[in-house]
Amino acid sequence: MTLIVDHVNYIYDPDSPLAHKALDDICLTIPDGQFIGIIGHTGSGKSTLVQHLNGLVTATEGHIYFDGEDIYDKDFDKKKLRSQVGLVFQYPEHQLFEIDVFSDVCFGPKNLGLERKEVELRSYEALRQVGFPDELFYQSPFDLSGGQKRRVAIAGVLAMKPKVLILDEPTAGLDPQGREEILGLIKRLQKETGITIILVSHSMEDVAEYVERIIVMNKGKVMYDDVPKEVFKHHKELEEVGLAAPQVTYIMEALREKGLAVSKEATTVEEATEEILRAFASK
Amino acid sequence: MLRDITIGQYYQTESVIHKLDPRVKIGGTLIYIISLFLFENVWGYLLAALFLGLVIKLSHVPFRFMVRGMRAILFLLLLTLVFNLFLTPGEALITFWKLKITKEGIIMAVRMALRLSFLIIGSSIMTLTTTPNNLTDGMEKMMGPLKIFKVPVHEVAMMMSIALRFIPILMEETDKIMKAQIARGADFESGGLIKRAKSLVPLLVPLFISAFRRANDLAMAMEARCYRGGEGRTKMKPLVYKRRDYLSYLVIVGYLAGKIVLGIYL
Numbered sequence: 001m002t003l004i005v006d007h008v009n010y011i012y013d014p015d016s017p018l019a020h021k022a023l024d025d026i027c028l029t030i031p032d033g034q035f036i037g038i039i040g041h042t043g044s045g046k047s048t049l050v051q052h053l054n055g056l057v058t059a060t061e062g063h064i065y066f067d068g069e070d071i072y073d074k075d076f077d078k079k080k081l082r083s084q085v086g087l088v089f090q091y092p093e094h095q096l097f098e099i100d101v102f103s104d105v106c107f108g109p110k111n112l113g114l115e116r117k118e119v120e121l122r123s124y125e126a127l128r129q130v131g132f133p134d135e136l137f138y139q140s141p142f143d144l145s146g147g148q149k150r151r152v153a154i155a156g157v158l159a160m161k162p163k164v165l166i167l168d169e170p171t172a173g174l175d176p177q178g179r180e181e182i183l184g185l186i187k188r189l190q191k192e193t194g195i196t197i198i199l200v201s202h203s204m205e206d207v208a209e210y211v212e213r214i215i216v217m218n219k220g221k222v223m224y225d226d227v228p229k230e231v232f233k234h235h236k237e238l239e240e241v242g243l244a245a246p247q248v249t250y251i252m253e254a255l256r257e258k259g260l261a262v263s264k265e266a267t268t269v270e271e272a273t274e275e276i277l278r279a280f281a282s283k
Numbered sequence: 284m285l286r287d288i289t290i291g292q293y294y295q296t297e298s299v300i301h302k303l304d305p306r307v308k309i310g311g312t313l314i315y316i317i318s319l320f321l322f323e324n325v326w327g328y329l330l331a332a333l334f335l336g337l338v339i340k341l342s343h344v345p346f347r348f349m350v351r352g353m354r355a356i357l358f359l360l361l362l363t364l365v366f367n368l369f370l371t372p373g374e375a376l377i378t379f380w381k382l383k384i385t386k387e388g389i390i391m392a393v394r395m396a397l398r399l400s401f402l403i404i405g406s407s408i409m410t411l412t413t414t415p416n417n418l419t420d421g422m423e424k425m426m427g428p429l430k431i432f433k434v435p436v437h438e439v440a441m442m443m444s445i446a447l448r449f450i451p452i453l454m455e456e457t458d459k460i461m462k463a464q465i466a467r468g469a470d471f472e473s474g475g476l477i478k479r480a481k482s483l484v485p486l487l488v489p490l491f492i493s494a495f496r497r498a499n500d501l502a503m504a505m506e507a508r509c510y511r512g513g514e515g516r517t518k519m520k521p522l523v524y525k526r527r528d529y530l531s532y533l534v535i536v537g538y539l540a541g542k543i544v545l546g547i548y549l
Contacts, residue, residue, distance in 0.1 A: 056462050079468060087466040094456075095463040097488035107485065111468030142492065156467060 003030040003053060003085070003164065003196075008062035010048055010220075022048045023059070024220040030164070030198070035190050037207030037228075038200045040217030041242040046200050047090075049217065050166045053198075054085040083112050086162030090169040092153035096141040101132070101152050104141050108160040119159075126159035127152075129192075130185060147178035151185070158189075164196040165189070171206055183210055208232070208246040209268045216243065228267050248272045255279075292451075294411040298343040301412045304528045305421025311535045312409045318539055319398050319405075322546025328394075330545060331401055334538050339404075344411050349404045360399055367392035415447035424522055437513025445501070453494060460489045 010023035022045045030036065030053075040046040051057040052064060055071050055078045064071045071081055089095065098104035105123040114122070127137065130151040136144070141152055150170060157165065167186065171179040187210050190197045201207050207214060207228075214231045216224040218241045224231045231238075235245035235253075248269060255262050255276070262279045266272040300308070319331060339346060353360075373387030410418070423440035430436050461471065464485045471482050 051462065054466060056465060079470070082466055082468055089459065089463045089466070091459075093493060094460045094489055095467065095485075097485045107464075107469075108467040111470070160468065 002032060002065075002067065004028070004065040005030075005049075005052070006063045006065065008049075008052060008059045008064065010045075010052065010057065011060045012048070014060070021220050023052070026062070026220075026222055028215065028222065028225070030196060032163075032196060033190075033194050034196055034213055035187075035211045036196070036198045036213045036215060037211035038198060038215045038217060039202065039204060039207060039243060041202060044217040044241075045220040046202075046217045047168055048220075050087060050168060050198060050200055053164070053166060054082050054087050056082075056087070083108075083160045084162055085164045085166065086157035086160055087166045088154050088157045088168065088170065090172055092141075092146075092149040095153055095156060096149065099140060100138045101141050101144070102127070102137045104152060105155045105159050108156050112160060122159045122161065123155070126155040129158055129189060130155045145178075147174055147181060150174070150178075150182060154185075162195065164198065166198040166200070168200045169202070170199070171201070171203075179206070186210070202243075204232075204238075204244060204246050208248075216241075229265055232267055233264065292410065293414050294344045294348055296343045298341060298412065299527065300338060300342040300408070302527065303412075303531055304522055304524055305413050305417045306425055306522065306524075307528045307531045307535075308409045308413055309418070309421050309425060311531065312406055314535050314539055315405045316402055318542045319401055321542060323394065324546065326545045327542055328397055330538070330542055332397075335401060335405060335408075338408055342408055342412050344408070348411060349407050353400060353403055356399070356403055360396060363395045363399065364392045367395050416444055419444035419447065420518075420522060437516070441513075449494075449497070452497070453490070456493055457486065457490055460486055460493075 005026050005028040008023055008026045009021065011019060012022040013019050024045075026049060038046045038049065048057060052059055055064075058072065066081055066085070069076055071078070096104055098107065102120075102123060105126055106119050109119040109122045132148070132151050132155060136148070141149060144152065154167070154170070170182050170186065174182065183206060186197060186199065189195070199207055199211060212227065214224065214226065214228050215222060216231060216238070223237075223241065224234060232245040232249045235249055238245055246267060248266060248271075249264075252262050252264060252266055252272060252275070256264075260276070260279050261282075262272075262275050266275045315331075315334070321327070339349065368384055368388045368391075369382050371385055371388035371391045373385035375383040375385050376389070377384045413421075419440045422443065423436055426434070426436045426440070465471070469482060469485055471479070471486070474482065
């Protein structure tokens with residue numbers, strides 16, 4: 001289920017004074033089962049890019065191939081694409097509408113035209129997968145906390161059994177604990193189900209610890225596309241475009257300047273701890 | 284998806300028309316609309332078209348933006364065209380079955396279509412060249428005398444500016460909600476009337492909830508800034524007539540006079 005983005009351009013509001021290039025010649029290959037982070041400042045085109053991946057937005061130029069098929073072909077089934085490439089938007093408030101949590105999660109699979117039994121089974125599974133407590137299944141989704149709403153929103157998409165799950169700023173507006181919970185949940189999902197996950201965020205801190213590949217977007221272009229370690233080596237350039245490497249990178253850098261022989265490779269807190277301990281031990 | 288609606292949309296650019304006092308533009312639009320219905324002869328329509336063309340040229344707004352606004356009333360336009368064409372009594376030109384197209388009908392239909400288009404384009408120039416805030420400011424000032432009759436002019440103007448301000452916000456929100464539901468397999472386009480109406484539920488519920496939430500937030504923010512209505516409130520940018528405003532009034536009155544003269548003597 002490889003997704004290939006081939007020289008995609010997108011111009012926003014083409015014939016108005018506000019016209020601007022939101023995506024500029026994007027080329028990407030997204031293989032099966034990868035955990036990817038897309039990072040960029042506000043307005044860098046990251047949200048626009050992911051909306052291309054499930055056909056919500058049509059590119060002004062270029063092609064996108066899903067499993068070898070061009071999604072802009074006339075006879076391509078967009079509905080099927082959307083069930084295979086699930087997109088969870090930033091604000092759960094934009095999609096919750098049913099009287100209770102369970103029926104809301106059922107909305108997606110129901111739209112796929114599945115049998116009622118299958119719909120309910122999938123919804124139940126999805127809610128369990130996101131760790132949603134059973135006793136809240138028949139609560140109104142509007143009475144839930146921010147973190148729970150987000151879980152329901154993710155479950156609503158997961159219930160469609162997508163092969164690729166895209167999450168647009170899943171931690172926006174959550175407190176640190178809620179953030180950790182959601183990110184942990186996403187990581188677990190990826191491990192358990194092996195689906196491709198694309199995490200869109202403007203915070204390096206969010207993704208550094210979890211993803212295996214980072215795509216940095218700036219002004220509609222792909223700036224870096226590599227494993228986290230390599231990307232963070234460019235922390236000076238990242239700062240110039242309003243991003244920052246995780247704090248760990250800076251600490252390691254400062255330690256090196258002070259003469260402690262730590263390597264630059266560490267990107268997560270755990271790795272850094274190990275590295276510092278090792279450096280002290282060998283001293 | 285919802286980009287075709289230009290009503291209440293502002294087109295940002297530099298032009299004489301943009302700089303005019305909103306009162307001139309509101310007054311001018313009113314006079315123009317009235318003038319369209321005043322006299323009916325070819326010269327009158329020509330003058331109206333000429334005047335409109337001049338204002339469009341001066342406004343620096345691309346013509347296709349105004350035509351875009353026409354799309355919304357295309358159906359109404361066609362309906363009036365058809366009705367006038369077939370239902371005006373008079374000298375029959377073409378007859379088939381029970382319907383006949385009359386000479387009077389053709390003239391009437393063309394007139395109505397012209398009037399309606401001029402009317403829509405004329406008023407869309409006003410909204411395209413005036414920010415919603417300026418527009419309501421102008422209205423508030425113009426309706427000022429009504430205060431004597433206890434009409435809550437300021438409140439009405441405030442409500443209007445809030446409503447206008449919220450149109451783009453709610454449109455954007457609708458767009459986002461639509462996308463979120465389409466991503467979950469919702470289908471807003473196919474099916475019969477009932478199915479389509481039903482398919483709007485997943486769109487309308489989140490939209491209403493968000494509208495209420497926004498209204499609530501706005502009310503709170505206004506309270507926090509001690510808003511207590513128009514009593515004793517001053518303006519940061521009070522409306523003052525300048526030379527170009529007086530000149531424009533002159534041009535508008537000149538146009539009206541021309542139209543009357545043409546109507547009486549030709």
